[in-house]
Amino acid sequence: MAPPVGQIRPGRYLALFVAIVAVLYALVFATGDHQAKPKLGIDLQGGTRVSLTARTESGAPPSKESLDLSRELIETRVNSTGVSGAEVVLDGDTLVITVPGANGDRARDLGQTAQLRFRPVLNAAASQPTQQQPQVTPPTTGGAAPTSGAAPTSGAPAAGQASTPAAPQGRPAPRLAQEQPTTPPSAPAPAPAEDPRVAAAPETCKAYVQLVAKKSDPTTPLSDEEEGNLITEGKKCRQDPRLGESTDANGATVPADQNLQAAVLGVIDCSPGQLDPLVGNDDPKLPLVACDQDGAEKFILGPSFLEGTEISNASAGLDPQGAGYLVTVSFKSGGSDTWAKYTASHIQQRAAFVLDTQVVSAPTIQGAIAGDTTITGGQGGFTQSEASRLANVLKYGSLPLSFDPSEAETVSATLGLASLEAGLIAGGIGLALVFIYCLLYYRLLGVLTILSLVLSAGVVYAVLVLLGRWIGFTLDLAGIAGFIIAIGITADSFVIFFERLKDEVREGRTFRSAVPRAWIRSRRTILSADAISFLASAVLYVLAVGQVKGFAFTLGMSTVLDLVVVFLVTHPLVVLASKSKTLSNSKLSGLGSVQRTAASARAARTAGPAAAKEV
Incomplete structure (x- = not known):
């Protein structure tokens, strides 16, 4: 009652x-x-500050509109609810991000371009440390190819002279340069040996591989011109149309160049910590050579068949069928139809989810997928922070610019x-x-x-x-x-x-x-x-x-x-x-x-x- x-x-x-x-x-x-x-907020416990310097493909200063849009998007990512206490300030061509606490990695991650593309996997190979990568012998004239690790000669010796190798070309790899024996002051210093990866690279990749090696050496900073060339040469090497199927002038299909695929896979460096110059600058209409986020596998990917702009929502959660976390992606109506048709026609083939030119996941399609799609982090899945970060950048959109982050610095309260x-x-x-x-x-x-x-x-x-x-x-x-x-x-x-x-x-x-x-x-x-x-x-x-x-x-x-x-x-x-x-x-x-x-x-x-x- x-x-x-x-x-x-x-x-x-x-x-x-x-x-x-x-x-x-x-x-x-x-x-x-x-x-x-x-x-506690920045005013009470202090925080961490990271500066993101904008860069464009041409090297020209970024526009005010693109900088303002980037600031708004990053502010939405870091402080979508408005209560996290983070600050994003535009200072010239630099975005200064301050987050509460000692969380510099999070602040650096906010500058991700977050361009998600779905690409077919054309070829894949396990990644190895740089010094153990397979070597591809470049073509030589007038005789047998040189053995792996030997410098190619420029021609036959003159009659009556001892057979001596020609002076090596190029610049030394940092490790090899350190191992060069010192010579007496009276003797001329020998010319540096060519980086074996440069020697192994196909012609379209030589300049790119050499610039990447130089950039990885802190004693040899790149000039502004070389920074711009890094993107241009990277496109020539890693987005060569011959890496995927193409059509000739008559409209006939030209199959992918398998030898070129193997050569490029052999010289691309997937070691952790490498800054990818193509982030935010890759062409979705061309093939792409990419690494996975752990640097464990290299991929030859076909042109993009679905853009991340077709995503309507993304959320992180526990993987019900395995360890770790996953990201659930919901598409708009047009993107959902495209994804369903592609998965129905490519069963038992791999499709790569590519975020900022890195392969997040490359699962094998088991059947047609209609509706929401999950992105897993491979074996073991994502950690909670990785899944949340990925869902966040996918949900709030990609940045119109690419950014180079600075080292994190502590800010007092x-x-x-x-x-x-x-x-x-x-x-x-x-x-x-x-x-x-x-x-x-x-x-x-x-x-x-x-x-x-x-x-x-x-x-x-x-x-x-x-x-x-x-x-x-x-x-x-x-x-x-x-x-x-x-x-x-x-x-x-x-x-x-x-x-x-x-x-x-x-x-x-x-x-x-x-x-x-x-x-x-x-x-x-x-x-x-x-x-x-x-x-x-x-x-x-x-x-x-x-x-x-x-x-x-x-x-x-x-x-x-x-x-x-x-x-x-x-x-x-x-x-x-x-x-x-x-x-x-x-x-x-x-x-x-x-x-x-x-x-x-x-x-x-x-x-x-x-x-x-x-x-």
Whole structure:
């Protein structure tokens, strides 16, 4: 049987609140790093700064429009909710990113161009360390090919002279240069030996391989002209049309050059840490030589058949069929149709998911795929951070420019712990004043107010910790100000309820009978007041930027939690107090003066008719 209107079973509401608190703290201690501490913003704990310098294919300065668009996209990636406390500032041709804490890798990853393309796999080979890569002998004239590792000769020796090799051409590999024996000052230094990878490279790749080797040597920095040539030569080598099928002038199909494929695969360096100059500069209409993200495999890929711009959404999650995490990709209608048709016609063939010229995954198509598609990180899958990062860059789009990241540098707190302590002291003083006022004015009801505020603080703390893990929320001074203001909003809800309760008692009702009527009449006012506060916070959150956005977020969140506490804690506790003979005592409840006023009013009303009758 349901209770009468306005009356509740307080035990159920309190049990629900206890269950919510238990779930929140179970998540706090059972997920993430198990540390029950909220993340702090840059102004309180400092952070990490990384500079991203824009570069274009031609070497010309990037346009203002492309820089502004890149800043907006990176800001969306790093601070999509507006509450992570990260900052992205445009300084000339450089984007300066500052993120809270020691998280330089994350800041560097934000500069990914994030161009996702789907390409067919034409050929693949296992990657090996550079010094063990297979050597392809270049063609020679007039005799047998030189043995692997020997320098090719330029011709036959002159008659009567000893057979001596010609001076090697090119520049030495860094390792070989260090191994050259020193010569006496009087003897001329021997010419450097040619890098064996340059000697093994096909003609279209020689200049590219030599530039890559030079760039990997910190003692031989590339000039601006060579940096531009690195992209041009990389396209000639790694995007040679002969690597895939092509058509001649008559429209006939020309098959891929298998020898050229093997030669290019043999000289491409997939060792970790190599900066790919083609990131953001590859042509989707041409084949591509690419490495996987771990540098374990090399691929010859065909032209792109589907662009990442056809992606409508991307999310990270646990792999239900294996270890690690995966990324689920949803396509737009056109992209979904293209993907379904391609997978239906290429069963048992490999398709590569290529992100910024690196192969993220190259699975074998087992059947036609209609709908969402999952991207796995190969054996072992992605880690949680890798999957989240990939889903993030795919979801928010690719950058119009390529960027070279700088080394991460630590930034000290702009305000420091002294400011945090000042903010906490201010909040503590405000809370203490509210407690004192409630105890003096409401007595027992004031005690219930204090208990409700303490429980509300416990819920807020757990939510802060979880939001820091889930959406990167960081607590800064603006957020602390929002919570301090929220104390007043929460206290307002209690005041509305208690004053309505006093009005009911003044009308002659007992504490117990006044509670349900007071709750019905005050509930609508509480909801209206909190709704207005929440709408104001929402508008401020949408329109504001920077720390003001964090202030609006905390204020709005506290308003919602205020309703939870008032409905599930404060009201049930008042109901329990009204049903207790001890707690409902007028000396404890704080309603004694109100009850005496009501009794005097009733006596006056009764005495009035009696006096009139005597007259």
